Amino acid sequence: MNTDPSDDQGALSGWTTRRWLRTGVATTMVVLAVLGSLGGWAMWRTSRITAELVDSRSPALIEAIRLESALINQETGTRGYGLSGRADFLQPYTQGTADEQTALRRLRPLVEHDPRARADLAAVEKRAEAWQQRIAVPVSKSPAAEAVRLAARRATEGKSLFDALRRTMTRQQAHLQDERAAASDDLRHAQNLRNWVFAVIALVILVVAALVFEGLRRGVTGPLTRLGSAARDVAQGRFDRAITGTGPADLRALAADVDSMRRRLVEELEYTERSRRLLDEQAEDLRRSNTELEQFAYVASHDLQEPLRKVSSFTQLLQRRYGGQLDAKADQYIAFAVDGANRMQVLINDLLAFSRVGRVHNDHQTVDLEAVFGRTVENLSVTVEETGAEITHDTLPTVVGDSTQLGMLWQNLLSNAVKFRSPDRPPRIHVSAGREGDEWEFAVADNGIGIAPEFREKVFVLFQRLHTKDAYPGTGIGLAMCKKVVEFHGGRIGIDSEHTPGTRIVFTLPVAGTAAAPSERRTQP
Template identity: 55%
Template sequence: MTAATDAREAAPEARERPRAGTGSRWRWTTRRWLSVGVAMALTVLLALGIAGGLALHRASALDRTVIEVDTPALVSAVRLESALTDQETGVRGYGLTGQESFLDPYRTGVDDQRTYTARLRTLVADDPAAGADLDEVTRQAAAWQQLIALPVVAAPPGGPVALAVERADEGKRAFDKVRAATAGLQQTLAQHRDRSRAQLRDAGRIRDRTLLLIAALILGLTAAVFAGLRRGVTRPLDQLSSDVRKVAGGSFDHEVIPTGPADLRMLAADIELMRGRMVRELAFSDAVRQQLDERARDLRRSNEELEQFAYVASHDLQEPLRKVASFCQLLERRYADQLDERAGQYIGYAVDGANRMQTLIQDLLSFSRVGRLHAETSPVDLEELFTRTADALSIAIEESGTDLSHDELPTVTGDPTQLGVLLQNLLSNAVKFRSPDRPARVQVTAARHDDGMWHFAVADNGIGIDKEFAEQVFVIFQRLHTRETYPGNGIGLALCKKIVEFHGGSIAVDTGYAPGTRITFTLPGSAAGQDPAAPEESQE
């Protein structure tokens, strides 16, 4: 207490004591230094960014023009010329032979002409010269078609078309004009593309120079920032860190010396105050730690004793079961010739039940360690687990005439034994607490919700649970009926609640469900359950 008080009184003195290097420039805080530096850097970077953005935008625009306009336009012009040539070839062949097969390239060429003309209209919409050339191609093509193509195509098939021969020279001159017009269009488009490429190269050089300038300035700015931070922040922080490490290493009498900008010096003074308080608090924490260590040792000893008790109890419980199984098997061997088939079946049930009970006792021993020791988990197919559980309860289900149905159940991650306990308790309760007024019906449902949880429900049409007891049924050893009415120990639903909550889920009674009982529970999508136990009564 004396050391802590002395440190607390000395810390303000350390803050008030004059230090070297407290000129006007050291009155600036780190925030002010950074604000001024960042503002200057941002101004420079903003100017460079605008210049670089403009250069990149121009280069990108020219690149798009070459790729998306000029080149496709030139390709379309070439294909337009090819379409017109196909028309001329088809018309000439049909005029000489009268065979309709020669009209196929003509018809294809007409369709292609419309297609590529429409495409060129779109691509050269912003180029008046190319648009005028395209209009000239269209006019010359229409003139040739009116003069030669349409009259020849309209002539009946079967022989040479006289009109084709008569207008051969005139048609050639007309189509030569078409060729000249398409050549002019292609030349205009090629020149436009070449100009765009030249502009793109120039824009690329400007862009590269701008980016190199930006890179050089950023490097220079980085070096300046690094030097400023090292002198104004890093060195004072290193000094402060060195003092703090010495204090943290156990030298609580080492004084923390304030240096650097104003806020770092204030921080050092606050740390000095904290050092004084630490001295006072350490004595108290040492005493508390000793008490905690003693309680931890007592808790470990208690847990070890509890585990040993459970282990011994389980062995004592298994001895009578081994005797039951052994004597039943001995009875079957010795009096096999005097027992009928049903008696042998009953003995088999007894032996199987005794063996299963031994397994369940071992599982209960493992369950007693839940929450204290690590529980290994593995993928659990709930569909298969449901089948095994229903088979284990088959006698009770058949005798009660219960109609048991279920949805397709998922595979989750967890301990299959404890999931078996969960299903077995819920199903056995649903069968046990059936109503005498109607045939028993039990349904298990499962659905994946948006919260990532699997939502399950076990619903029956039995006697139900009153709303006022919806929470009480999950308390261990709490019964709603006498042992004469419904046998059991009142542990089933409490055990289910422990299993579900241990795996991050929740369980509850659906108080709005009627007639009967509907138990709902959730399990995380990546987790499942733990140990098998005998079918306990959970509704008690």
């Protein structure tokens, strides 16, 4: 029968790939089911015989030998006590009695389903009980002198009883050995049968695999290879090449769909070219916008600063010269002007620093955060001393970044922790550091006034203030600056909602290398 689906004139040319695969998989599953059943039966038979040998036959023989050893120990101890009258000779008898009970407790379940083994065990127990009742128990329970006389009188009877017991135990062990040998033979035959079954299974699987491979090559991979070759030609730029399919009906339909996609690509290329020109125009607008931003920064740092300095200087001069000479309203107006000029200057400087993050200061190198932190604490030494603040910190690692920006980060976080202190307790600030995978996690925790839950996201937005300038001075740029610095270095920043009292700001920075484990120490400003 012609099984090549690529022959369009064949009787099976209308079959789809799914139908070919369904037929092949169904046939394969039937074959594998039969083979699996045979293999499972062979494995089950081998496992059953193995379990019988390991779990029943061998342990039963071992426990029978232990039972014999326990009874021999009893006989040895009884005989030694009967000859010498010394109580220490009874130790083997005592141990043998305990071992006998243990062996019997283990042996009874093992021979429960074997009538002959069960009968042998019953005979051993009967003989053992007869010897114990006549010899072992009376001798061991008697005083030394009486035990010697009793052992002498019953020596012949004891030997006869124990010899009968030995013969019974020997017969029991012989039967158990025969049963174990028979089980071993059965296991060997089962293993040979299992090996033959699996060899046949492997051979059949190889034959099925070869047939499947050949069928897939002729019915699927061959047509797909030709289709793929044509598609690669189109991908390399030959958009004028028409794609025709061979093989099963669905693969021919797929080729028609790919050819339709080729035609659609031609249309999309024209659209993409128009979009590219539009992106070029937008990129040019973005470059122009960046240039204007740089010009604004220049104006803010030079042209706007100069007139603002004049306004600030002359209003301060006016305040010093005419303060107290005019009425109270005039003094108030002059103070407003001086304060407004000073705040405008601080605001412009803060905006300049904010705009420079990632643009001006962008010198990434190895930075020792311990040194940067130390310089920051020195800069805040006057404020720390005035407020009675105590700053502690873990050993800080080395990271890769811009030292100027990281200094600004510590400056804003520590100054905020001191600024927003609680009026009823001195500031206590702790900086922790720990490694979490490929990141360092830092936290600045204080015992200040804290931040309400509804404002924990807003505080990182530019110009967001939670208090009036009379209560707490500032421009509302500090935490926005911190967020920009941390994100520029590839980290994250947020507020720990579970920390009380006060505020705990947590941020991360990528690991630059292996650093020593953090250990807490105190920083003296």
